[in-house]
Amino acid sequence: MHKLNDFLAGIEIYLGGSNWFTLLLLFTGVFFTIYLKFPQIRFFKHALRVVRGKYDKPGEKGDASHFQALTTALSGTVGTGNIAGVAFAIYLGGPAALFWMLVTAFLGMTTKFVEVTLSHKYRETDEKGFISGGPMYYMKNKLKMPWLAGFFAAMTIVSSFGTGSLPQINSISSSLYSTFGFDQMITGAVLAVLLAFVILGGIKRIVKVTDKLVPAMALIYFVGAISVILYNYENIVPSLVSVFANVFTGTAATGGFLGAGFAYAFNRGVNRGLFSNEAGQGSAPIAHAAARTEEPVSEGMVAILEPFIDTIIICSLTGLVILSSGVWQEKLPNRFQTTDMVIMADQYDDSNEEDQEKLYNYLIGKSDLPVFNGELNVENGIIQNPLSIINSRSIAEEVKVYNLNDEAFSGVITIKSGKNISDNETYFEGNSLVHSAPLTAEAFTRSLLGEWGKWIVSIGLLLFAFSTAIAWAYYGGRSVTYLFGAKGVLPYRIIYCIAFFIASFADTTIIWTLSGITIALMALPNLVGILMLHKDMKGTMNTYLDKFSKEHPGDI
Template sequence: MHHTLLPYLTAIDHFIWGPPLLLLLVGTGVYFTFRLGLLQITRLPLALKYLFSGKKSAGEQGDVSSFAALCTALSATIGTGNIVGVATAVKLGGPGALFWMWMAALFGMATKYAECLLAVKYREKVDGKYLGGPMLYLEKGAGQPILAKLFALFTVCVACLGIGTFPQVNAIADAGRLTFGLPPIVIASILAVLVGAVTLGGIQAISSVASKIVPTMTIIYVSACTLVLVNFADQIPAALEQIISSAFTGSAATGGFVGAGIMLAIQSGIARGVFSNESGLGSAPMAAASAQTDSCVKQGLISMVGTFLDTIIICTMTGLALILTGVWSGDSQGAAMTTEAFSLGLSADFAPLLVTTGLMFFAFTTILGWNYYGERCVVYLWGKRAVLPYKLVFIALIFSGVFIQLDMIWLIADIVNGLMAIPNLIGLILLRHVVIEETQLFFNNLKNGAFAKDTL
């Protein structure tokens, strides 16, 4: 079964993630970057200020704080993509893949800003909870109900068959087996129980778990990466040079002619970058829509920080650790490759434990975040009564995820991801004027002192 399906899935994956989608993804980001005047660079300090100020202003409405909403979104984005995805990209596309991840992230920040701004602008209350995201801005803003339903349907598929379940469960099972010697069935059972316990509590429970785990694990993981970088500090300039030069010359571990090497670096860098930071997929807007905020622009700025933290900081650190320690050109793959980099880089016995724990927590919170995204789309498509059946199916899939093979998992995840991005990107293009008008209005008001306490 596995071998008969694989060639078909590979063909579908190459078709969906071919030049048209990559151009649409990056093109949308490039368009917003220049139309909004490099907002992701010039307004990053303001975005960070909003994120950490924590001050509530009058007129804020929402289910959870902006910080908790960002943590929910980050819980879904900071996951195996940062540990396993980076390893897969660098293995496939060589060090140059990291450069293309940066490009995907830089332009992706503008896309993330636009989609989260629209999510807050077009959100509405359903059964006392905010519902928002591409399905609502496609329907209410762009007047495209069919695209809205397609987006919601693909999101449920991503939650159940893509990023939300199999890659994460598989990574946790793998890590648990390598480090603690636990059999997959034990890990599957524990996971299913834990996921069930949290997700049945809804957005408040998910965001409260996410707001505790995500910042803590991120700090621990980034500190460990920093130690590796400090130990190899003298080699960092050479590694950066290698990343930039191989981005344009191609030096993939898999060989092949130069042009193919560059294309592979671009394709794996961008596809994995998007898998990791989810800019343009339309997932983060669903978490942003639940944020307590008085301005869609403000929430857009806060959400944009997610892509910066996820890819520019965390993925870069993982990538550098892989390149500096030289494991990228070795035999290891996935999580084992990152574990090996930490073992070499930290020359400590606890290194594998660190990667495993990081991976387990990141993957666990990703499952929670995606469970929430799927639920929002289930509510949109079939109403509140469908939530419980959805959650039960989701928990059953978590349990079965440990028994599916890795190559198949990444292919399925990539395919449904790509399908989800298409309607969302069409929506962003159709509503580009709304994004630009709202942004100009907000910054004009800011300049004229309309919100006295917010001025820089």
């Protein structure tokens, strides 16, 4: 597992984790925001009217209403990224990472508008009579670049696992295990069967499920989040200050948090922002292409609402819950994952400024520190060697070692390059920082809800992540149809459900690393494609505005 994660992390550094990718993503949003004169602001009210069906016309071609297309797309974006992804960004980059998530969302409103409009404009009808759309169709039909369309479709299939399937069930099973002790394999098996029931019914069944599931899950989560924030009302202003005050300076060490520089907060915030709202990734256009309308721009307007709801509202709530509760800087009891843990050769004190600086530079890769090699001597669960253990980017405390029967371990453990190479025989527990869904779950307990707050996160995560898996099965299926025809969809869905089950008990860190790679490989051809079609986009938008202003004067 260590070697696999190190290999994937090495790839991810040059793709989703690289500065050039985040800059390309932001540049695309900035360019279209200025080029189209801030459509996310100008057309916001119009988008609300369109999604309510005010301008619908009978008999228009499509498989779903504006609202159903929006909820299907939202079900694909409102997921793990809103609960686990925000926690992961703050854990890596500090409070300033939330600011960069919000910037990504604001610019992403325009990016979504563009990619959905173009994909809807060049959609087709498949051999079974269903609408097929997405970036691969504008790449093929307008750019005349079938090779790029094929690459995008292939990466969408891969990303349906890396974004839509694997991290979703992994977060669900991890949350249910940490909260209620539910066996992760059983959780995966039950939900894989439910997933198969929904996605094998096709788009008709999918939209029926998502247009009810999305509003319900958003309401549950909103009420729970507000209760935590209000309970910690005295921390609301300091939390907001921390988000904006450290935007260009980074966050200093505080509590168990060893600090984060500007570059890390910027990179992680933009990266997790993309994972959350998927603006520029090219996924949502596949759902919006099914909308019943002959006006591509009107569906693009609807897409403006997605990053606003997904990131500016829901991710902001999650961020304020985590920051106002203070749990992001607290060491909490947890079971260490092998990929999060490094056994150091020396002892360190994270309350000592000199040690803080050494550890921070080590974590960001600026300098090296000696790691442990050799044998750990353990007696009744207590490590006898003088050393320190880093887990989840913090110095672990009160560490104990157990065997697989959950009994205190006594004996010798072989360590190589700071890693436990006998990790199938023992595991470590102790106090350290936590990340992803467990961090958000802990934050939700810091209110009048107490331990019941974890129910909000677990239920919210279950609904959020499960609906995301449903939507991404549709995206992957449309891409399979594009590449192999409708005959390939059933085998794809079966493989999708099997992978969904396996990921329920796989390593979380590896899953998140894989998702960063697949997001980048899918987003790159889409971002390049829509930039190449900027004149087409502007002309299409202006034609729509002229036509609409004549039919509905004063409505836009």
